Amino acid sequence: MKEPSLREIDTRVFRRNLNGLLDVYIAAMEPPSDQLPGRQTIMHRHSSYPGFKAYVFERRRALGTTIAGFVYGFHGASGQWWHDVVNGELERRGGREHSDRWLADTFEVAELHVHPGFQGQGLGRRLLTTICSERSEQTVVLSTLDLRPDTPARNLYRSVGFTDLLSGFEFPGGGPPYAVMGAPLPLALKQQPSHQNS
Template sequence: MKELVIVETDLNNPKHAEAVLFSTDQYARDAMGMKRPLDENVKKQLIGRLKEFPSYVGFLAFMDDQPAGVANCVYSFSTFKAQKVINIHDLAVNPQFRGNGIGEALLAEVERKAIKENCCKVTLEVREDNRARNLYERAGFSYGEPRMFFMEKEI
């Protein structure tokens, strides 16, 4: 039987840093990501830049000690509740490990952290065509009222 372990990311641990980089690159290559690998300069800078970013919190899934998925998150703040928020920026399960409950396990770990840190909510953005939308809905995520859209302007 396969062993699934979810851990909070320690970017000073080389195994964790390598797993974050590998899983984030796998996500970037996916149709739900950028459909291409991370740029080489991004790969060189990512871990160091995350270490410098004080609101980063991450979680890694390992299946039989192999990197199986990642949740890259950041703390934000709700002015309406005067409490912290955890935003899931990336939630990805590496292709060979999909269908094993890893996404659910990562979401559950983010939620446990949010409760421990007295956050008022966990947020994420999801593409309308993302195959994981059902996972997020089963985990209790909803569009809310009024329905909001994620917009961006690249600079």
């Protein structure tokens, strides 16, 4: 079976492929169906943010192309919902200097998902390290479900230098608890066994 190939996609291609990207998101995250129209709107809006960049893993076959995984992010800035909520909580817990250290010049990884059928092959690691490798920001931040501390995603993030900035954090509007994680850039890359990759 042919291995998926990694490629960067621009804003236009990202928007054109939103349905396929959402299919991977749904398979990986199993979100409530009522959240999906809003998720598509949010992803479309994110593609207009400064410094937007996206990569996909694709497998091409005679019958078409399958998206195996994707990642995208952008420069975090005041006025963006996630950035403002997290900034406020970091400042409340640790002061302005603490929040500025992480968010004053940051790259926000908004989504990183690998379809379950392709997990365990190191695709998540390659997506994350590739998208972070060309960034000029001082830090990178993201949020991930905080259901337990040793999920494959959390292990991946920690293996490249991420630490918990917030844990058990509930975003406004309800939903499950999240961990907000951050790392200095460039990432601290280490060779990891493939079974630890998401």
